[in-house]
Each structure stands twice: as C-alpha cells, then as structure tokens.
Amino acid sequence: MPKNSKVTQREHSNEHVTESVADLLALEEPVDYKQSVLNVAGETGAKQKAVEEELDAEDRPAWNSKLQYILAQIGFSVGLGNIWRFPYLCQKNGGGAYLVPYLVLLIIIGIPLFFLELAVGQRIRRGSIGVWHYVCPRLGGIGFSSCIVCLFVGLYYNVIIGWSIFYFFKSFQYPLPWSECPVIRNGTTAVVEAECEKSSATTYFWYREALDISNSISESGGLNWKMTLCLLVAWSIVGMAVVKGIQSSGKVMYFSSLFPYVVLACFLVRGLLLRGAVDGILHMFTPKLDKMLDPQVWREAATQVFFALGLGFGGVIAFSSYNKQDNNCHFDAALVSFINFFTSVLATLVVFAVLGFKANIMNEKCVVENAEKILGYLNSNVLSRDLIPPHVNFSHLTTKDYMEMYNVIMTVKEEHFSDLGLDACLLEDELNKSVQGTGLAFIAFTEAMTHFPASPFWSVMFFLMLINLGLGSMIGTMAGITTPIIDTFKVPKEMFTVGCCVFAFFVGLLFVQRSGNYFVTMFDDYSATLPLTVIVILENIAVAWIYGTKKFMQELTEMLGFQPYRFYFYMWKFVSPLCMAVLTTASIIQLGVTPPGYSAWIKEEAAERYLYFPNWAMALLVTLIVVATLPIPVVFILRHFHLLSDGSNTLSVSYKKGRMMKDISNLEENDETRFILSKVPSEAPSPMPTHRSYLGPGSTSPLDTSGNPNGRYGSGYLLASTPESEL
Numbered sequence: 001m002p003k004n005s006k007v008t009q010r011e012h013s014n015e016h017v018t019e020s021v022a023d024l025l026a027l028e029e030p031v032d033y034k035q036s037v038l039n040v041a042g043e044t045g046a047k048q049k050a051v052e053e054e055l056d057a058e059d060r061p062a063w064n065s066k067l068q069y070i071l072a073q074i075g076f077s078v079g080l081g082n083i084w085r086f087p088y089l090c091q092k093n094g095g096g097a098y099l100v101p102y103l104v105l106l107i108i109i110g111i112p113l114f115f116l117e118l119a120v121g122q123r124i125r126r127g128s129i130g131v132w133h134y135v136c137p138r139l140g141g142i143g144f145s146s147c148i149v150c151l152f153v154g155l156y157y158n159v160i161i162g163w164s165i166f167y168f169f170k171s172f173q174y175p176l177p178w179s180e181c182p183v184i185r186n187g188t189t190a191v192v193e194a195e196c197e198k199s200s201a202t203t204y205f206w207y208r209e210a211l212d213i214s215n216s217i218s219e220s221g222g223l224n225w226k227m228t229l230c231l232l233v234a235w236s237i238v239g240m241a242v243v244k245g246i247q248s249s250g251k252v253m254y255f256s257s258l259f260p261y262v263v264l265a266c267f268l269v270r271g272l273l274l275r276g277a278v279d280g281i282l283h284m285f286t287p288k289l290d291k292m293l294d295p296q297v298w299r300e301a302a303t304q305v306f307f308a309l310g311l312g313f314g315g316v317i318a319f320s321s322y323n324k325q326d327n328n329c330h331f332d333a334a335l336v337s338f339i340n341f342f343t344s345v346l347a348t349l350v351v352f353a354v355l356g357f358k359a360n361i362m363n364e365k366c367v368v369e370n371a372e373k374i375l376g377y378l379n380s381n382v383l384s385r386d387l388i389p390p391h392v393n394f395s396h397l398t399t400k401d402y403m404e405m406y407n408v409i410m411t412v413k414e415e416h417f418s419d420l421g422l423d424a425c426l427l428e429d430e431l432n433k434s435v436q437g438t439g440l441a442f443i444a445f446t447e448a449m450t451h452f453p454a455s456p457f458w459s460v461m462f463f464l465m466l467i468n469l470g471l472g473s474m475i476g477t478m479a480g481i482t483t484p485i486i487d488t489f490k491v492p493k494e495m496f497t498v499g500c501c502v503f504a505f506f507v508g509l510l511f512v513q514r515s516g517n518y519f520v521t522m523f524d525d526y527s528a529t530l531p532l533t534v535i536v537i538l539e540n541i542a543v544a545w546i547y548g549t550k551k552f553m554q555e556l557t558e559m560l561g562f563q564p565y566r567f568y569f570y571m572w573k574f575v576s577p578l579c580m581a582v583l584t585t586a587s588i589i590q591l592g593v594t595p596p597g598y599s600a601w602i603k604e605e606a607a608e609r610y611l612y613f614p615n616w617a618m619a620l621l622v623t624l625i626v627v628a629t630l631p632i633p634v635v636f637i638l639r640h641f642h643l644l645s646d647g648s649n650t651l652s653v654s655y656k657k658g659r660m661m662k663d664i665s666n667l668e669e670n671d672e673t674r675f676i677l678s679k680v681p682s683e684a685p686s687p688m689p690t691h692r693s694y695l696g697p698g699s700t701s702p703l704d705t706s707g708n709p710n711g712r713y714g715s716g717y718l719l720a721s722t723p724e725s726e727l
Contacts, residue, residue, distance in 0.1 A: 061246055069323060072250060076316070080160060087352065089301070090348055094289070094297070099345075101292065114333045114337055123325065128146040131317055139541075145630075152628065155510075156523040163438070171459035174456050211224065211514070215602055220515050224513065228512045232505060249479070257468075257472055264343075271349075284349075296590075308340050315476030318476075318483035354448045354449075367399055370422050371402060530629075533580060
C-alpha cells in the first residue's frame with residue numbers, strides 16, 4: 001500500500017479519514033486490462049467468463065453500413081412465403097377482405113414484437129440464448145427453443161431451395177420441359193402418358209419428374225437422387241454465404257435482397273400487359289366481407305404475420321445484435337415491416353395478374369373443348385340445330401356466345417342435361433381454384449409461364465428469384481442457430497457453421513425421399529407453428545411483465561435518445577399477450593378438432609387426395625413440438641431449484657481497453673458507481689449493464705443500492721476478505 005494512501009494515514013493517525021473507491025483504485029499499480037479482474041465473493045471460472053463476455057462485446061463484429069443491416073433484415077423477413085403463401089391466403093380468405101385482419105394484427109402484434117426483438121438484440125448484443133438469459137434467467141430456455149425451431153425450419157426450407165435449383169437448370173431449354181405431356185412410343189404407336197393426360201403437363205412434371213412422389217407418407221420409395229444433388233448444392237451455397245458470419249452473409253445480401261424486387265417489377269409490368277390480368281387483379285381486390293368475421297381467417301393471418309417478420313426464430317435478434325447501441329431500431333422496425341407488407345401485396349398483384357391470364361387461357365380451352373362436344377351432339381342428332389342461336393359461329397366462338405348457347409341447351413334439355421357432360425366454363429370458377437404453397441409456384445405459375453413469349457427467360461428469372469428469396473431467409477435462419485451458440489459456448493465460428501450445414505444436409509435426406517414432400521408439409525404446417533407462438537408469448541411476458549415495461553421503455557429512451565410512443569407500452573403490456581394467448585388456444589383447439597393431414601398425390605387417379613397422418617407420423621409430429629418447447633420448462637425448473645447457476649453470485653470488474661480513468665481525482669462521490677461499471681464521468685450511464693445479475697421478482701432497480709448495504713451485487717466491499725475491507 002503506498003505511503004500516501006488514506007489507509008496508511010489512518011494506521012498512523014487518530015483522525016477520521018473519508019475515502020472512496022476511486023481513491024483506492026487511483027493508487028493501484030497499472031494492470032493489464034486483458035488479465036486483470038477485481039473479484040468479490042466470486043469463483044474464478046465465473047470471473048474469467050464475465051471478463052471474456054465484456055471483451056467479446058467490445059470486439060463483436062458489426063455491419064459495414066446501415067444499408068447492409070436493413071437488407072439483411074429484409075432478406076430474412078421477405079421470403080418464399082411472401083410469394084406463394086400470402087397470395088394463397090388472400091385467394092382463400094376473401095381477397096381484399098383478408099388484408100383487414102392481416103393489417104390489424106400486423107399493427108397490434110407484428111410491429112410491436114418486431115421492435116421488441118430488435119431492441120433487446122441491439123442493447124444486449126447477444127444471440128437469443130444470451131438475450132433471454134439476461135432478461136430473465138429462469139426463462140433462458142426461450143433462446144434454446146428458438147434455435148431448435150430454426151433448425152426444424154432450416155431443414156425443410158433448404159429443400160425448397162433445392163427444388164428451385166432443379167427447376168432453374170431445367171429452364172434452359174425450349175420448349176420448357178413441363179409445357180407438354182411426354183409421349184410413350186411402342187413401336188409405331190405413340191401414346192400420351194396416362195398420368196399426365198388425366199392431370200396436366202405442369203402437374204405431371206412436378207409430381208413425377210421432379211419429386212417422383214409416392215402415394216403416401218408411409219411409402220418411402222427411397223431417395224430421389226436428382227433432389228439429393230440439388231439439396232447438396234443448396235447447402236453448399238448456404239454454407240459459403242454464412243461461414244464467415246456477417247462478414248460473408250452481409251455481402252451476399254446486396255444481391256439476394258435486391259434482385260427479387262427487380263424480378264417482381266419485371267413480372268408486374270409483363271403481367272399487367274397480359275390479356276385477362278385485370279380480371280385476376282379485380283378478383284383479388286373484390287372483398288368477401290363474410291370472411292372478415294371468420295376466426296380461422298384471423299388465426300391464419302396471425303400465423304402469417306409471425307412467419308413474415310421472422311418473430312421468435314432468433315434471426316432478428318441475431319442480426320440486430322451486430323448493431324451500434326445508438327442505432328434507431330424503432331425506425332428499422334417500421335421500415336422493414338412496411339417493406340415486408342409492400343412486398344406481399346406486390347407479389348400478390350403479380351400472382352393474380354398472371355393467374356388471371358392463365359384463367360382466361362384455361363377458360364378459352366374449356367370453351368373450345370365443350371364446343372367440340374356440342375358439334376358432336378349436333379352431328380349425331382342428339383341436339384337439334386334449332387337450339388343454336390343464328391349468330392353463333394363455331395369457327396370464332398366467343399365466351400359470351402358459348403354461355404348463351406349453354407344456357408339455351410340447359411333450359412331445353414333440363415332433364416337430361418347432366419348426361420351431356422357440358423361445363424359452364426365460367427372465368428370465376430377458374431379464378432377461384434386456389435393452389436396452396438409450393439403448388440402455386442411449381443404448378444400454377446409455371447403453367448402460366450409456358451404461354452409467355454420467350455418463356456425460358458421468364459422461367460429462369462422466376463426461379464432465380466425464388467433461390468435468392470430462400471437464400472436470404474436461410475441466412476437469417478442460420479444466424480438464429482449459430483449466433484447464440486457461438487456467443488454462449490465460444491465454439492469456433494467456421495468449424496461450427498460448416499458442421500451445422502453438414503449435419504443438416506444428412507438429416508435433410510428425409511425430405512428428398514419419394515415421400516419427402518409429405519414430411520415438408522408436416523414440418524411447415526405443424527411442427528413450427530405452435531412452438532413459435534409459445535416462444536413469442538413468453539418473449540413478450542419476459543420483457544413486459546418480468547423485466548418490466550416501464551423499465552424497458554426507460555432504457556429504450558436512454559438508448560435511442562427519444563421516448564418511443566406510449567402505443568408500444570400498451571401493446572407489450574396488454575394487447576399483444578392477450579391476442580397471442582387467444583391465438584395459441586385457437587391453434588390447440590384446431591389441432592384437436594381437425595386431425596393433421598396432408599394432400600397426397602395418387603398416381604393411379606392422377607389426382608390429389610387428403611389423407612390423415614398415420615399414428616407413427618402423429619407420434620413424430622408430437623415429438624417435434626415437445627422437443628421444440630422442452631428447453632423452456634427444463635431451464636425454468638433447473639434454475640428455480642438452483643440446480644443450474646444463473647450467474648447471480650459473481651461480481652467481476654474488468655479493466656477494459658481504452659476505458660481507463662484519465663483523472664480519477666476529479667471523481668465526485670456520485671460518480672463512484674459509474675466507475676465500478678466501467679464508465680467515465682463524461683459518459684452517460686448505461687441503461688443496461690454489460691452483465692446483470694438476476695435479482696429475483698422482488699428486486700429493485702439494478703443501480704439502486706439504498707436497500708442493500710452491500711450494494712447492487714449483494715456482496716460489497718465491507719464483506720471482502722482483504723485488509724481494505726476493514727475500512
């Protein structure tokens with residue numbers, strides 16, 4: 001101890017000496033900031049870990065620019081679901097009427113929770129595991145569940161990218177291979193493939209040439225070698241994009257996030273010039289108001305909001321954790337949410353414009369086929385020529401003329417009309433034929449493109465767009481896995497990322513069997529939806545009810561430099577949890593009332609048939625849901641009964657690089673706490689310290705030491721076993 005210290009003075013004098021922590025630390029010998037730790041009542045392992053975490057936070061990678069970060073968030077949130085799921089839900093749930101529940105839920109659930117995830121990731125600067133351990137250690141299992149859900153989604157999502165890669169390479173030929181049915185030649189006889197003749201060329205190519213699908217999920221059929229190779233290519237692309245973290249994925253985002261908008265703009269212009277495009281768009285925007293009151297529509301809209309913004313996956317938190325502390329994440333939340341919604345509407349306009357064109361083509365084909373039937377009945381005297389209006393010309397038969405002729409025949413031949421087998425050929429019926437999910441992209445849209453001039457060019461552009469949309473989402477999904485694991489367990493980034501891709505490829509072989517498409521349906525429709533809803537609810541509860549909405553809002557104000565709207569306070573505290581609780585209940589009831597199933601392609605019938613999952617598949621589905629949610633109760637129980645440490649019994653103060661006090665003598669009494677928290681007087685106090693101990697439900701503010709003589713950490717200097725502790 002130096003001779004001029006107040007401790008030495010007290011030992012040689014009877015005068016009362018008042019000294020501060022700053023006085024003591026000012027006279028200490030210089031210490032290496034990487035090795036030095038002031039530890040009070042803590043263990044060596046925990047002490048060293050705390051130092052490493054603080055140093056890691058300072059050395060954490062960062063985005064090269066704000067644009068790169070925004071593109072990453074857009075690339076993650078705008079995915080394949082915007083292209084096919086949103087238009088399908090619009091078509092199924094009342095057209096323009098569906099936009100009302102979607103917008104309402106986007107405002108009261110989507111944007112507030114998206115802002116919440118951006119804020120906690122940016123402030124705490126950790127992946128999902130570290131963030132939720134910080135906010136509430138007993139709910140630390142939320143982060144592990146997010147990683148598992150990301151794994152489930154990534155497994156099948158990359159299979160869809162593999163399908164797009166297959167179609168992309170098949171598009172470099174004219175005519176497109178799915179434009180005509182294959183012809184089987186047997187000597188001098190040429191016969192059209194029966195399965196294709198009963199369905200359509202694009203449907204046959206999808207189910208037989210691409211998937212070579214089996215009749216049910218119980219019939220494995222072995223691996224589809226073409227799709228296995230495409231899956232390998234897909235995982236290789238993803239691996240190269242994410243192997244270096246944001247240093248590699250950030251550069252990829254400039255192309256993968258922007259290119260789809262170029263393609264969508266081209267398709268929109270081309271689609272609007274197609275005959276019948278207006279019919280499709282008017283059909284989309286014509287609202288069926290009765291659908292707005294259907295609870296099922298609201299449930300599907302809420303699920304779409306979750307998937308569209310990537311809530312609960314951990315990718316949003318991972319990306320925002322690489323931001324600077326003063327970044328305006330409130331603006332980011334509003335911007336990305338608006339772009340996401342705009343993209344969904346833009347994609348829906350493109351899809352319905354093209355489907356309107358396709359519906360007109362199919363309607364004209366229907367008129368021609370049925371006109372030939374009528375001519376046959378006229379030639380065989382089944383129908384009298386007096387039934388045909390005099391102005392009707394079979395050589396140039398319009399839809400209007402056919403409908404007039406059809407109505408006359410139906411009126412006269414009312415009793416035997418059904419025996420004639422004539423179709424009404426209504427355009428509305430063609431527009432109402434909804435194709436779900438992958439069928440919209442790989443059947444309906446591909447069929448429409450066969451009628452485009454220069455169809456291979458448009459096909460190449462379309463599937464290249466799908467690959468890029470899928471790649472952007474996969475980068476965010478992989479970040480939701482790798483970032484929290486690397487942050488928490490300090491594993492080597494490159495080795496762990498490559499290991500994840502290799503592991504996911506081998507597990508993904510399940511989805512490239514002949515029955516693999518049925519497993520994709522299981523994972524996509526059921527395995528992730530319920531766990532995601534539970535995760536998002538608990539995230540909201542952890543921040544709003546356990547950490548405290550008022551406290552969180554105050555910290556946001558200090559971080560952002562302005563106070564967020566009070567709207568978020570009420571959404572986080574009351575509205576969003578209530579809405580999500582209703583959604584979760586509805587999802588559970590839906591699973592109970594309607595047993596899970598899938599659409600199977602029956603080769604002999606050349607048609608789809610809805611089948612329920614067999615018992616073993618139901619057991620697998622339940623297992624997936626349990627595995628995804630199990631970490632939450634397990635971590636809660638372990639920490640509740642103190643079987644797993646939450647790090648609350650350690651105090652570590654590290655000497656950080658570039659943060660040493662320049663003039664400790666100028667410290668005032670109220671600056672000592674800031675010094676202990678590695679803050680100089682000129683710095684604003686941090687709303688969240690780098691390492692916060694869990695203080696329990698009845699604790700006070702982290703900086704409030706008035707009720708605890710030993711300070712915030714529950715272990716003050718007065719109890720330290722050092723000579724200075726006697727002061």
